Every structure is written in C-alpha cells, then in structure tokens.
Amino acid sequence: MVTVAVVGVGPISEQHLEFLAHHNRKSNQIELVGVCDLVSASVNYAASKYGCRGFKSLDEMLTTVSPDVVHILTPPNTHVALARQCLEAGSNVICEKPIAPDATKAQELIDLAQAKGLFITESHNYKFNEEIVELTESSTRGDLGEICEVEVRMALDMAESRFADQNMPNPIHDMPAGVIHDFITHLTYLVTTVAPGSDFRVTDANWRNVSDIPGFEWDNLSVELFCEKTKTIGRIRFDARTYPDEFTVTVRGTEASAVNNIFSPGVTVTKLRMGKQLSPLLNGIAGGIGGVSSNAKDLVNKVKRKTPYHGLAVMLEQTYSAIQAGAPLPVSDSDILSTAKLVDEMVALQTKGKA
Numbered sequence: 001m002v003t004v005a006v007v008g009v010g011p012i013s014e015q016h017l018e019f020l021a022h023h024n025r026k027s028n029q030i031e032l033v034g035v036c037d038l039v040s041a042s043v044n045y046a047a048s049k050y051g052c053r054g055f056k057s058l059d060e061m062l063t064t065v066s067p068d069v070v071h072i073l074t075p076p077n078t079h080v081a082l083a084r085q086c087l088e089a090g091s092n093v094i095c096e097k098p099i100a101p102d103a104t105k106a107q108e109l110i111d112l113a114q115a116k117g118l119f120i121t122e123s124h125n126y127k128f129n130e131e132i133v134e135l136t137e138s139s140t141r142g143d144l145g146e147i148c149e150v151e152v153r154m155a156l157d158m159a160e161s162r163f164a165d166q167n168m169p170n171p172i173h174d175m176p177a178g179v180i181h182d183f184i185t186h187l188t189y190l191v192t193t194v195a196p197g198s199d200f201r202v203t204d205a206n207w208r209n210v211s212d213i214p215g216f217e218w219d220n221l222s223v224e225l226f227c228e229k230t231k232t233i234g235r236i237r238f239d240a241r242t243y244p245d246e247f248t249v250t251v252r253g254t255e256a257s258a259v260n261n262i263f264s265p266g267v268t269v270t271k272l273r274m275g276k277q278l279s280p281l282l283n284g285i286a287g288g289i290g291g292v293s294s295n296a297k298d299l300v301n302k303v304k305r306k307t308p309y310h311g312l313a314v315m316l317e318q319t320y321s322a323i324q325a326g327a328p329l330p331v332s333d334s335d336i337l338s339t340a341k342l343v344d345e346m347v348a349l350q351t352k353g354k355a
C-alpha cells in the first residue's frame with residue numbers, strides 16, 4: 001500500500017484525485033491520506049468528496065500523515081519550495097509542470113531527491129495521450145518517411161482569463177516566461193516526443209508583446225529548434241489573442257504528414273504524393289478523408305467523454321506501476337532536465353524581438 005497526499009486543490013487536482021480514487025477502488029494499492037490547501041473551503045470539499053483528512057498547511061499534513069508520495073498541484077511559483085519541503089520530510093514527489101523556473105533549480109531538486117533515496121517527477125501528461133502515442137509511434141516506425149519538421153502550436157484567447165484578472169494578479173507573471181511559463185513545458189516536451197531520436201537545440205526565439213492584455217509581459221512566442229544529426233526542424237508557436245483555441249501537434253515527413261489537435265482529439269494523417277508529382281486533387285481528397293475520419297474519432301471521444309487530460313491518468317498509472325515494480329519512472333530525470341534546458345535556451349533569447 002502506497003500512501004498519497006495532495007497539496008493544492010485547484011482545477012487540475014480533480015484529474016489527480018479522480019485517478020487516485022479510481023485506482024484505489026480498482027487495486028486497493030494506493031491510499032489517499034490527505035489533501036491540503038490554503039483555502040479552507042477547497043480543503044473541506046475535497047476531503048469530504050474523496051474521504052480523506054484535510055489540512056491547512058503542508059507542514060501539518062507531512063508531520064501528521066507522513067505520505068509516501070505527495071502530488072504538488074499548486075501554482076508554478078510555489079513548486080520548488082513545496083517540493084523541497086516534501087523531500088526533506090521523506091516523501092516522494094509528483095509535481096505539476098513546471099517543476100521549477102529553470103534547469104538549475106530542477107537539477108537541485110533532483111539531486112536532493114537522489115540524496116534522500118526518493119524520486120521526484122513532473123507531469124508530462126500530453127505525451128501519454130492516445131493520439132500523441134499514436135503519432136510518436138508513426139514517426140518512429142517511419143510511416144511518415146524521414147521527419148523534416150515538427151510543430152507544436154497553442155492558441156488561447158486569454159484576455160478574459162484568470163491570468164488577466166487585475167483584482168487577483170496571477171503569480172505566473174513572475175516566472176521567466178511570464179504567462180507562457182504555464183504552458184511551455186508541454187510545448188517543449190511534445191516537440192522532442194514526436195521526433196524521437198532528435199537532439200534539439202534552440203536556434204531562435206522571438207518573444208513579443210503584441211496585445212494590451214494587462215500584466216502580460218509576453219503574449220506571443222515563436223521558437224525554432226534544430227537537430228544537427230537528423231536535420232529535423234522543431235517549431236513552437238504560442239499566441240494569447242487568437243480564436244478558436246488550438247493546441248496542435250504536427251509532424252511533417254518526406255512521405256506524409258500527421259496532425260493532432262489535443263483540444264479536439266483524433267489524428268489526421270495526410271499522404272501527399274503520387275510518385276514525385278504533387279496532385280492538388282488527390283491531396284484534397286486525402287485531406288478530406290483524413291478530416292472526416294478525424295471528426296468521427298472526435299465524436300466517439302466526446303461520447304466516451306474522453307478529455308484532453310486523458311493522458312494524465314495513463315501517466316499516473318504508469319508512475320505508480322513503476323514505483324511498485326521498482327522500475328524506471330515514465331517521466332525520467334533526464335526528460336525533466338532536457339525539457340527545462342531547452343526552455344532556458346528560449347528564455348535566454350528573450351530581449352531579442354521584444355515588440
């Protein structure tokens with residue numbers, strides 16, 4: 001039996017707590033022993049819904065129930081201090097992204113965990129979404145030919161979001177990438193995930209402020225990455241103004257391209273060529289068939305109530321199975337560090353291109 005506690009009962013905690021409740025019912029190998037939040041109403045709600053003890057401080061929770069594992073689900077600026085506190089108290093850590101504001105601090109947490117004989121891991125949940133797994137397998141098998149370009153694009157209309165609320169300034173704005181830091185971990189590991197075998201370096205990053213959203217230092221990002229060995233180009237695009245919301249992962253190869261919109265699951269694969277000749281008509285037909293099949297999948301997913309977060313349960317399932325088997329975790333130290341180092345490379349180019 002592994003005892004588990006949760007700190008931070010905000011929106012994402014529902015995904016973690018549902019997994020923990022479900023897993024407990026299924027296997028009886030995980031016991032949720034406590035939840036903790038600064039807001040009493042949130043603690044009381046979660047404690048009564050999930051049948052565990054509620055605490056107003058992490059310190060009190062750690063000393064009272066000594067959990068084997070703590071899920072840290074608080075805002076990003078709090079992660080380093082809370083993770084350190086959990087590790088010092090002897091608890092393993094599953095932390096929401098980003099684990100730390102930069103790679104140096106991420107490395108310090110990993111070193112501390114190792115020194116204590118514990119683990120710390122970070123949510124890279126979209127990597128475990130069924131469609132991203134499918135896309136990654138297609139790339140690895142060579143279904144798309146040689147991978148020439150991968151692009152991860154996120155568009156969110158954020159002017160009315162909680163990040164723009166002037167009455168309650170959001171601490172995300174103090175992170176190195178500002179509001180983009182809430183998403184940049186996902187955008188970065190997705191580029192490296194769907195282009196297996198590529199070792200990317202950041203070659204350019206344009207950080208811009210092109211909107212008047214109060215409090216936002218950066219609201220638009222365009223990054224180019226390159227792998228010298230495979231000659232693959234990676235691109236990350238973020239925009240806080242455009243509508244509709246989009247979170248697409250596109251892989252373009254020498255034989256075909258594939259795209260998945262994480263907000264609306266279903267993978268569209270387009271086979272482009274007849275011999276060496278480009279045929280607009282055949283491309284149109286192939287694109288149409290891909291679109292219809294993707295929409296059909298999307299409908300099935302909606303009926304099954306599969307959400308963009310479905311990979312989170314898979315990641316946690318694999319994490320707990322690995323803990324119990326003493327096997328390597330699905331999101332390793334090197335996954336965390338290589339992602340954080342790429343983000344550092346992007347942040348280092350920040351003054352360039354400021355609009």
Ligand SMILES: NC(=O)c1ccc[n+]([C@@H]2O[C@H](COP(=O)([O-])OP(=O)(O)OC[C@H]3O[C@@H](n4cnc5c(N)ncnc54)[C@H](O)[C@@H]3O)[C@@H](O)[C@H]2O)c1
Binds near residue numbers: 012037038058182
């Ligand atoms: N993996 C994903 O797909 C995904 C999706 C959404 C959010 N997130 C991440 O999850 C984390 C939480 O985001 P959110 O949107 O669920 O919630 P949030 O940021 O709104 O806040 C989470 C909760 O933490 C509590 N809190 C803050 N400091 C605390 C402290 N010191 N001790 C105890 N409680 C504290 C707050 O009161 C709040 O209830 C963030 O890191 C975010 O980036 C991840």
